[in-house]
Amino acid sequence: MRAASPFLSLRGPFLSLRALVMSLRGLGRFLRSCVSSPLNAALTLLLIGAAAYALPQLFRWLVIDAVWSGSSGRDCVDRDGACWIFIKLRADQILYGSYPAAERWRVHLAGLAGLAGFAAILMRGAQHRQHLIAIFLPVYAVSAGILLTGGVVGLTYVPSSAWGGLMLTVIVAAWSIATALPIGLLLALARRSDMTVIAAMAGGLIDMVRGLPLVGVLFLAIVMFPLFVPPGIETDKLIRALIAFTLFEAATLAEVFRGGLQGVPKEQHEAGASLGLSRTQSTWLIVVPQAITIALPGIVNVCITIIKETTIVLIVGLFDFLGVLQAGLADPEWLRAQQVRATAYVVAAAVFWCICFGLSRYSLAIEATRNRGRAH
CATH class of the missing domain: 1.10.3720.10 (MetI-like)
Structure with a gap:
């Protein structure tokens, strides 16, 4: 058996470094495009100014002034921030x-089964992907429908209403x-x-x-x-x-x-x-x-x-x-x-x-x- 080259162990770090360099190049091209002309520079400054004005106020509304605790809508009356207790109580x-x-x-089971099935089919290296999708979709749709509706195999019937x-x-x-x-x-x-x-x-x-x-x-x-x-x-x-x-x-x-x-x-x-x-x-x-x-x-x-x-x-x-x-x-x-x-x-x-x-x-x-x- 031929011994593995010591350079193979360096392939992963080299690929990661290459990806980082490509990302930095892409960021550089984007930044240059933002000031590539007077119009682009003016629009960039306008967007930066709008973001500097809006984002702090949005953060204040979403987090600082928001209502995070309470038990009813009365806790959100006369408040200037987001009312997160509405989402919490009705989650x-x-x-x-x-x-x-x-x-x-x-x-939960139907959702996890669907995600796992698609992840297995779409993962890199999967063979006959189109045929697997054609088989998986109808089988999963019928199985998930039976699981969610129930009425069989001891499952409680839950109407679609x-x-x-x-x-x-x-x-x-x-x-x-x-x-x-x-x-x-x-x-x-x-x-x-x-x-x-x-x-x-x-x-x-x-x-x-x-x-x-x-x-x-x-x-x-x-x-x-x-x-x-x-x-x-x-x-x-x-x-x-x-x-x-x-x-x-x-x-x-x-x-x-x-x-x-x-x-x-x-x-x-x-x-x-x-x-x-x-x-x-x-x-x-x-x-x-x-x-x-x-x-x-x-x-x-x-x-x-x-x-x-x-x-x-x-x-x-x-x-x-x-x-x-x-x-x-x-x-x-x-x-x-x-x-x-x-x-x-x-x-x-x-x-x-x-x-x-x-x-x-x-x-x-x-x-x-x-x-x-x-x-x-």
Whole structure:
């Protein structure tokens, strides 16, 4: 066996030093760009002045003058700082809605299982990632739905009307993204099909759904759909809302995927044929992966939009994260506290910003990884 070179042990520190140097270079380029022209220098000074004026006041409102302890809204009356006791006292409703406290371990288990599954699939070096995602998504969706609903295997039944808060926001967003992505891709492929009937049907469905506002699609699913089913047949309100979200977002994503498919050169099919692949095989093995890469910024943009659109479920009687906050603000106990409303909306904005910003940064990391692989 050949002895390991002593220089291999220095590879880690060298790579870390290189990353630090690249970061410093990037910071230097950013600082130079801030003063690269008189206009940029003036705007930089203006932003620095605005930050110097606003940040101390914001810190004072958030921390120094904030109300951190108390038992009711009376403790926040005539106070000029954030009312954090509102968030503290309503934390359970904000996170879980009316989900029974004794059964919330099921929410934690479903969340941890989803995070662990995606982490295992998306970790560096994972093989057959696309196939694993295609298998994991439906299996996890069904398993998590059974776990959260219960009624089987000794689990207590929890109706979807008890779901709410941040839990419901995550469920609606995750379901919409997980189901709209494959359906949108299939619709895009169908619209580009050589069979005229299939292409016309897919195009008509996409244009019809995209021509409606999401509020209208939810109205059709929640109010109109029960009028067309036989008497005695009832469907869950949350399931109807999820189906409406899936259809609407799938139509939007279909156009994003279609743009990615059009960006793939037609010669890629010819390359697949030269390797002995059928048109279907070349489409799924060669064209679709490239189309997804091209459409990735648009896909992430739609996913971020989906996360923000979840707040619209409030109009159909489902209390998501923002809906629970607004319901708490309507409680007479908190009406006299002037800063409660501002505190609630600051928390909502921070949560949505963290989720959307994290998703956008992850998409940038994927693009950077793909660009490095393409360069090598």
